[in-house]
Amino acid sequence: MIDIQNLTRIYDGRAAVDDVSLTVEAGQIAALVGTSGSGKTTLLRMINRLVEPSSGRVLIDGQDTRQVAPHLLRRRIGYAIQGHGLFPHRTVGQNIATVPRLLGWDQAAIRDRVDELLTLFQMEPDQFRDRMPHELSGGQQQRVGVARALAAKPDLLLMDEPFGALDPVIRAKAQADLRDIQRRLGTTLILVTHDMEEAVTLGDRIAVMDKGRLAQYAPPTEILTAPATPFVRDLIGLDQRPFHLLSLTPAHVLAREGQAEGPALPRDATLRDALAECLWSGRDALPVEGGGVITLAALRAQAAPQARAAE
Amino acid sequence: MIGRVLLALAAAVLVAFLASPDSFAAVFEPFTRNNAPPIYRQTPLWSLTLSHLTLVALAVVASTVVALVLAVLVTRPAGREFLPLARTITSVGQTFPPVAVLALAVPIMGFGAGPTLVALFLYGLLPVFENTLAGLTTQPPNVTEAARGMGLTPRQRLWQVELPLALPVILGGMRLTAVISLGTATIGSTVAARTLGEVIIAGLLSANTAFVLQGGLVVGIIAVLIHEGFQALERRARARIGQA
Numbered sequence: 001m002i003d004i005q006n007l008t009r010i011y012d013g014r015a016a017v018d019d020v021s022l023t024v025e026a027g028q029i030a031a032l033v034g035t036s037g038s039g040k041t042t043l044l045r046m047i048n049r050l051v052e053p054s055s056g057r058v059l060i061d062g063q064d065t066r067q068v069a070p071h072l073l074r075r076r077i078g079y080a081i082q083g084h085g086l087f088p089h090r091t092v093g094q095n096i097a098t099v100p101r102l103l104g105w106d107q108a109a110i111r112d113r114v115d116e117l118l119t120l121f122q123m124e125p126d127q128f129r130d131r132m133p134h135e136l137s138g139g140q141q142q143r144v145g146v147a148r149a150l151a152a153k154p155d156l157l158l159m160d161e162p163f164g165a166l167d168p169v170i171r172a173k174a175q176a177d178l179r180d181i182q183r184r185l186g187t188t189l190i191l192v193t194h195d196m197e198e199a200v201t202l203g204d205r206i207a208v209m210d211k212g213r214l215a216q217y218a219p220p221t222e223i224l225t226a227p228a229t230p231f232v233r234d235l236i237g238l239d240q241r242p243f244h245l246l247s248l249t250p251a252h253v254l255a256r257e258g259q260a261e262g263p264a265l266p267r268d269a270t271l272r273d274a275l276a277e278c279l280w281s282g283r284d285a286l287p288v289e290g291g292g293v294i295t296l297a298a299l300r301a302q303a304a305p306q307a308r309a310a311e
Numbered sequence: 312m313i314g315r316v317l318l319a320l321a322a323a324v325l326v327a328f329l330a331s332p333d334s335f336a337a338v339f340e341p342f343t344r345n346n347a348p349p350i351y352r353q354t355p356l357w358s359l360t361l362s363h364l365t366l367v368a369l370a371v372v373a374s375t376v377v378a379l380v381l382a383v384l385v386t387r388p389a390g391r392e393f394l395p396l397a398r399t400i401t402s403v404g405q406t407f408p409p410v411a412v413l414a415l416a417v418p419i420m421g422f423g424a425g426p427t428l429v430a431l432f433l434y435g436l437l438p439v440f441e442n443t444l445a446g447l448t449t450q451p452p453n454v455t456e457a458a459r460g461m462g463l464t465p466r467q468r469l470w471q472v473e474l475p476l477a478l479p480v481i482l483g484g485m486r487l488t489a490v491i492s493l494g495t496a497t498i499g500s501t502v503a504a505r506t507l508g509e510v511i512i513a514g515l516l517s518a519n520t521a522f523v524l525q526g527g528l529v530v531g532i533i534a535v536l537i538h539e540g541f542q543a544l545e546r547r548a549r550a551r552i553g554q555a
Contacts, residue, residue: 050459074462085457088552089475099461134553148461158460 001026002047002156002188007056009042016042018212019056024205026061026155029182029189031203033196033235038209040192044158047190048077060156075099078157078187082164084145086133092118092144093129099152117147120181139170146178150187157182159191163198175201196236200224200244208232220248242303246271254302255292260285265294275299318539325532329357332525339521349521351510360529363506366424366499367492370431375485378436382443383469401440404433409495413502427499427506434495435488442484446477479548486541493534497526 002024009017017039024030032040045051047058049070058065065073086095093114100110115125121143133141142162149157162178163171179202182189193199199206200220208215208223208231216228224245227233236244251269264287265274274294277286285295328335332350339349381397384390409430416426450473458472474481497508507526514522 048460050456071462071464074460076462079457079460081453081456081460083453085451085453085460087454087458087472088451088554098463102462102467132551132553145457 001059001061002030002190003059003062004043004047005057005059007043007046007058008054009039009046009051010054015212017046017053020209020212020214021056022207022214022217024188024190026188027186028204029179029191029202031199031206032190032192032209033194033199033206034209035235036194037211039212040207040209041160043209044160044190044192047156047158048074048079050074075102075152076154076156078149078152078154080146080149080157080159080162082161084133084141084165086141086145086148088133091130091132092123092136095133095144096148096151098148103152105152113151117151121147121177138166139174142166142170142174143177150181150185153185154187156188156190159189161192161194164193171198178202196240197244197247200247208235221245224248243272243275246275246299246303249302251288251294252290252292254294254298255288255290256295256298258285258293258295260287260293260295262286264289271299271302275303318536321532322536325529325536328525328529329360332356335525339525342521342524343519347517347519347521351513351522351525353513354505354509356507356510356525356529359505359507359509360533362424363493363496363508363530364533366427366504366506367431367489367496370428370435370492370496371485371489373428373432374435374488375439377432378439378484379443379481381436382440382447386444386447387465397440401436405437407433409434410498410501413498417502422503424499424504426502427496427504430499431492431495435492438487438491439481439484442480442487443477446480447473450476476552479545479552479554482541482545482548486538486545489537489541490534493530493537497530 004020004022004024007017007020008015020039020043022030032043034040042051046053047065049065060077068076087098090098093111096114096117097110100113105113114129118125118128123140123143128136128140128144133144136144142165146159146162149159163174166174175198178189181187189202191199191202200223203220205217205219206223207217208228210229210231216223216232218226218228223232224236224241227236247270249271250267251265251271251274252267254271254274260283262281262283265277267289269277271294274286274288275296278284278296278299284297285293287293332352336349343349378401381401385394385397412430412433413426416429420426420429454472454476455468458468463471496504496506497511499506500508500512507530510526510529511523514520514524514526
């Protein structure tokens with residue numbers, strides 16, 4: 001559990017982060033969103049002490065981070081950044097092995113861990129272990145960056161716009177994979193992004209930062225249906241609100257008894273995918289894999305905040 | 312490809328000439344007058360070349376070590392305020408003419424290789440210092456950030472990330488230093504250092520163009536070879552870190 005208490009960072013008399021308190025439960029994903037200059041990255045970097053707080057403190061599982069030497073603290077916390085930051089002079093395997101080596105793991109354990117992670121990220125170890133970072137595609141570099149962050153089995157992973165440099169197709173896949181891996185490993189994840197869609201897709205809770213302050217910290221549904229401030233509402237984008245909301249629910253949840261024509265929707269598709277499919281194929285109802293149908297009317301009811309409030 | 316062939320040819324000619332200068336007598340004959348000897352024989356040319364190269368190598372190693380240490384120190388947080396001082400020292404070393412250094416060093420150190428070594432050392436500081444400085448201060452920001460974020464200590468970052476990434480640029484500085492020193496070492500012969508300058512000076516004193524020519528050619532060819540050698544190393548170091 002990560003407990004951020006009254007964290008403040010002052011630069012030249014101005015507060016980049018202003019008295020922020022929030023708690024991230026173990027195994028959960030917290031997404032920090034905000035415009036550039038909102039302090040979200042500074043907040044993230046204070047957690048592993050890349051930036052020292054001016055006041056306030058961070059507790060990781062109850063332990064004050066100031067009680068640990070910064071470099072030792074950082075070896076316990078995974079860190080992945082935009083543009084991956086891989087060491088260009090080291091092979092993929094050596095990059096991934098960075099923190100285990102710093103921690104003094106023995107060679108065999110390191111080799112096993114590298115291969116395990118490459119496999120986890122769908123990269124054939126024999127084929128990728130000895131390649132140099134510049135020989136990989138952008139998507140592969142990004143995966144190696146995340147694999148490196150996870151190498152020493154950290155309980156906490158910090159990510160700063162990890163998918164920022166990827167094109168939309170690869171990004172969606174990378175997000176899904178990350179979510180999958182995070183659930184499997186039970187890692188607590190704090191993620192900085194400026195992309196509301198990414199925050200909604202990945203976050204168990206979303207923290208909206210505005211001019212250094214925490215404007216709202218709540219589950220995605222609540223952020224979307226009950227934005228705490230006009231800034232939060234603007235950040236969501238009124239035109240995107242219903243789609244974000246629909247993307248939160250998997251299709252099978254809304255499936256009801258009934259008959260529908262045409263190809264079935266995958267079971268783990270979201271309601272947003274269902275709506276898109278309805279519009280694109282001109283159907284009023286779609287069958288869902290594993291039984292049931294989703295109707296356009298049900299989707300409309302789901303997307304309207306009024307309907308939700310009445311429930 | 313053509314460049315490689317020419318280099319190999321130049322190297323072959325150089326080795327052949329140093330191994331057996333007399334076989335090339337006919338080539339240098341036209342540059343002599345009054346039956347002067349076409350080939351310098353007072354000291355074997357290969358021995359002069361060896362001591363010339365030794366002198367240059369010692370000077371390059373010394374200035375590289377000192378310049379590297381200086382550049383590393385002034386890029387650490389604690390040493391940052393000494394940057395202007397280090398800049399001044401290295402640029403004065405470059406501004407002060409080697410001839411003047413020789414003139415000043417001889418009364419203190421006497422004749423021989425010592426004053427030349429000092430002059431070359433001072434002259435060679437600047438390129439390595441400035442290049443190392445550039446290499447250490449223009450690291451890719453996200454690589455530095457990742458290194459810090461993963462818990463490398465400042466010393467580990469220096470050895471494992473910063474210096475390896477700066478290596479191509481540092482080699483570039485060493486190349487400049489080596490080539491400059493190689494040429495400058497010839498004037499060491501004016502204060503009795505054993506270098507190829509001896510051949511050139513002998514030629515100038517006796518108005519024997521053949522001597523001047525063979526001294527100059529040997530130095531010139533070695534300079535080109537060293538230049539190319541360092542460039543090959545730089546290319547390899549760059550390719551390793553994915554720079555074109």
